[in-house]
Amino acid sequence: MQDMVVGVDLGGTNIKAGAVSSGGEMLFRSRMSTDASAGPERVADRIGMAVRDCLEGVEGGRERTAGVGVGSPGPLDPATGVVWAAPNLPGWTNVPLRRMVQDRVGLPCEVENDANAASLAEQWMGAGRGAASLVLLTLGTGIGGGIVLGGKVWHGFGGVAGEIGHMSINPDGPRCNCGGRGCIEAYASAPAMVRRMREAIAGGRRTTLSGQGEGLSARAIHEAALAGDAAARENMRMTGFYLGVAICNIMNVLNPEVVVLSGGVAAAGEMLLRPIRETVEERTMEAVRRNVRICFAALGEDAGVIGAARAFVTRGAAQ
Numbered sequence: 111m112q113d114m115v116v117g118v119d120l121g122g123t124n125i126k127a128g129a130v131s132s133g134g135e136m137l138f139r140s141r142m143s144t145d146a147s148a149g150p151e152r153v154a155d156r157i158g159m160a161v162r163d164c165l166e167g168v169e170g171g172r173e174r175t176a177g178v179g180v181g182s183p184g185p186l187d188p189a190t191g192v193v194w195a196a197p198n199l200p201g202w203t204n205v206p207l208r209r210m211v212q213d214r215v216g217l218p219c220e221v222e223n224d225a226n227a228a229s230l231a232e233q234w235m236g237a238g239r240g241a242a243s244l245v246l247l248t249l250g251t252g253i254g255g256g257i258v259l260g261g262k263v264w265h266g267f268g269g270v271a272g273e274i275g276h277m278s279i280n281p282d283g284p285r286c287n288c289g290g291r292g293c294i295e296a297y298a299s300a301p302a303m304v305r306r307m308r309e310a311i312a313g314g315r316r317t318t319l320s321g322q323g324e325g326l327s328a329r330a331i332h333e334a335a336l337a338g339d340a341a342a343r344e345n346m347r348m349t350g351f352y353l354g355v356a357i358c359n360i361m362n363v364l365n366p367e368v369v370v371l372s373g374g375v376a377a378a379g380e381m382l383l384r385p386i387r388e389t390v391e392e393r394t395m396e397a398v399r400r401n402v403r404i405c406f407a408a409l410g411e412d413a414g415v416i417g418a419a420r421a422f423v424t425r426g427a428a429q
């Protein structure tokens with residue numbers, strides 16, 4: 111009986127893999143370095159090793175496994191499993207990852223964008239469990255996202271839906287690499303928080319963070335805010351406000367049941383969530399926000415693996 115899928119979370123530093131049961135339970139875990147500098151063929155070899163670890167780590171693993179889902183940095187073509195580009199993986203241009211993994215493990219494979227995989231995991235087993243529709247925002251060095259509608263990832267026409275970081279919240283804002291202006295990424299990512307803090311310090315704002323120099327980080331801003339630093343609190347409040355504006359836009363367009371915040375910046379917790387909720391309360395119609403949950407991701411480190419496995423299962427019907 112095929113009652114499990116191997117999920118793989120491909121990152122720039124580590125490859126995480128897991129044997130995931132049809133009920134979403136992690137039966138076995140494997141983890142190894144990506145060895146990204148050695149190029150795509152080597153990385154695919156490493157993925158093959160991690161998958162075989164999982165097949166051997168569960169009794170009857172190979173017979174029980176329906177296939178392999180890989181969550182990869184993107185953008186990528188979900189239909190063909192070709193990764194168009196992956197900024198953290200040297201030499202990754204038009205890499206036929208699905209075929210490369212299939213050749214190595216002898217099992218059918220699907221490739222999903224990593225943020226999409228995380229959103230699927232949260233919808234299936236995490237913060238959005240039981241909800242049919244969910245939007246996830248990954249908040250870190252950049253801002254990414256994933257959209258799940260009717261229990262499946264919404265890929266869009268060209269396969270690149272969910273680029274939430276490039277939602278403009280200011281048409282006259284700073285120019286972005288995407289060609290747009292005022293993208294939310296320039297306001298609420300970790301580097302954006304740091305830049306705003308530096309500007310405040312340069313403008314003469316008194317703060318305990320003024321001596322931090324290169325050590326200034328989003329985490330340091332959060333810690334200073336918790337300790338009562340007024341400038342740091344203002345920084346957190348504005349970050350939450352900007353995110354709230356973006357989330358209002360998402361809610362107006364999609365009216366999802368759950369909005370999930372994940373990634374390093376989400377560690378700021380309530381300090382971020384409060385201004386987000388206030389902004390949503392102020393700026394959306396009641397019908398748009400009625401019974402909608404805005405919350406943090408629940409699966410932590412496992413989200414990538416669980417979501418990649420789930421992507422393999424849901425893909426057949428999604429295309």
Ligand SMILES: [Zn+2]
Nearest residue numbers: 276286288293
């Ligand atoms: Zn942009």
